[in-house]
Amino acid sequence: MLLRTTAVCTVLTLALAGLSAQAKDGTYTAVTQGRNGDVTVNVTITNDKIKSVTLGDWSETHPIADLPAKLLPENIVKYQTTNVDIVSGATLTSFAIKAGVIDCLKQAGLDPKNFAKPMPKAPVSAEKVTESADIVVIGAGGAGLSAAVAAAQQGKHVIVIEKTHFAGGNTSVAGGCYNASAPDIEAKQDMSASRRALIDGILAETPRNELHKSLIEKVKAQMAEYDAKKGKHLFDSPELHALQTWKAGDYQGNLELVYKLTQEAPAMQKELASMGFKWKDYTEQVVGALWPRSNRALNYKSGVGYIDTFLAEIDGKKLPVTFRMQTRATDLIVRDGRVVGVRAKGDDGKTYEITGKSGVVLTTGGFSASVEMRQHYDTIWDKKLDDKVMTTNVPGITGDGIKMAEKVGADLIQMGYIQLLPTTDPYTGATNHAVSLTTGIYLNKDGKRFVNEMGRRDELAKAALAQPDHKFFVLATSDANMIDKEGRNQYGIKVADLIAQKKVFKADTWDELAQKAGINPVNMKKTIEEWVAFCKNPVNDPFGRPSCDPGVRLDGKSPYYATVFTPSVHHTMGGVKINVKAQVLDAKGKVIPGLYAAGEVTGGIHGTNRVGCNAVPDALVFGRIAGLSASGK
Secondary structure: OOEEOOOOOOOOOOOOOOOOOOOOOEEEEEEEEOOOOEEEEEEEEEOOEEEEEEEOOOOOOOOOOHHHHHHHHHHHHHHOOOOOOOOOOOHHHHHHHHHHHHHHHHHOOOOHHHHOOOOOOOOOOOOEEEEEEEEEEEOOEHHHHHHHHHHHHOOOOEEEEOOOOOOEHHHHHOOOOEEOOOHHHHOOOEOOHHHHHHHHHHHOOOOOOHHHHHHHHHHHHHHHHHHHOOOOEOOOOHHHHHHHHHHHOOOOOOHHHHHHHHHHHHHHHHHHHHOOOOEOOOOEOOOOOOOOOEEOEOOOOOOHHHHHHHHHHHHHOOOOEEEEOOEEEEEEEEEOOEEEEEEEEEOOOOEEEEEEEEEEEEOOOOOOOOHHHHHHHOOOOOOOOOOOOOEOOOOOOOOHHHHHHHHOOEOEEOOOOEEEEEEEOOOOOOOOOOOOOOOOOEEOOOOOOOOOOOOOHHHHHHHHHOOHHHOEEEEEOOOOOOOOOOOEOOOOOEHHHHHHOOOEEEEOOHHHHHHHHOOOHHHHHHHHHHHHHHHHOOOOOOOOOOOOOHHHOOOOOOOEEEEEEEEEEEEEOOEEEEOOOOEEEEOOOOEEEEEEEOHHHEEOOOOOOOOOOOHHHHHHHHHHHHHHHHOOO
């Protein structure tokens, strides 16, 4: 645990007459290091007791850090000990709170050993609970909440079970970008010659099946209309989105599912807006997204906005949704060939048998956090995805739903396709430390570019792994970055914290930045000059980059920034096989009655490589489809 004893010790010593200057009563402050940045802990001591523990401003991740922020201070005060239980899944945040309290005890002149007795063990229940609902949803991430809301809107009573302490899953820690064809918004951007060439190349392909042929013909007709109007703005459509997605996965995805995703993504976007989710009035192109159709929230930072929106909809509309948190599903219940429920185990020892009259929806995510499954199934990375390779995922994403579905006969598809995200935190594997668009210039320690930054994620990750220490840098200026007026990045993390942790470097000159980051300054400045020239006339890039958008230009003012990145396991493209109604299929392609699935627990959509910003619409669109299908719609 890194402890910064800057001992910002705001000791409010009681200055009453007759009391010693060494009086222990008062309020003490310590600053410790959490997962994302500084954690400020305030402790009030009265009569050698811990009277209160409060937390100051921080950058820990909502909603993952919400429970430790509430529970640990309460337990520390209640039991007068720092030896309280940490919250699983929020270990670093828990340790930071405990370390801060220990530091404050020392400041007060108290011996932390006197506050180290174990807290009482929570009673373990042997109770067996039987419940029923219309629909059971397993997993409270984006797909699960989308399914729950859709079903509840049809008047169905839904029970959602979740093995962790928070609703959100991977969606809550995702960047939050959402690919959807939005021609009116995208029209604010120009159609460069290189972008037009990408479309023409896709339309020139020999059709691989009838749906592929149909989509090509539709886009050809759309482009003919575009040309007739002498269009110069960025073109897009659900059909182009589908063609690009399918090609990016090496044509291994189910094109019918891909097209369903791209057709329904705009409608899901409008559905979210009706719930109070506000969208920005422009799109961008996130790393691996392949086209500037990535939408973001105006009123939220990161993917947690989708979670908060669904939860607010459930609460505000009093939808019939019941949550069972910290309850781990163990087995699906099958009767007369139909999936009718789930068995589960609570952290408190209770066992549950929960039945769903209309069906069970699996939304448990993939298996990026399971080293065992990664090593077993991997067919792309030469079985090197061991415990030395970090993941962007929350710890609970361990393939539980895939295993349960397989036990009842579900077909698993393309399990060997595992994606690494190139732009992750080299110390935690998280995706939340960037201060600029991650399609900006990629530099290695030698100060040179090494890849087309707008390419596929698998290509970017392989190129990054070939660099010294598997690390590289993305540069930004004061004019082109993702830092808000409060000094936080797009995930709400304080940039000052990122700089203190040496995840981001900041300087007033390029030479100074190179020195701080450990980049060859001569090569870096030469590469920047070439980049600036390319951005003024985006043609003939040696790596094949098609464009340079304003958010990645480097001709702006100082201060300058460099963020360090490395690849981490990000997404598992394989999983349970489904159809367009989100019904789970067996090895013969037949529907398993009563069982539905959505999100990363499923396979067959993304093929060998998931397009950046397709994950959230995949989860939400098919989550909604699953909820409606289970409701008989």
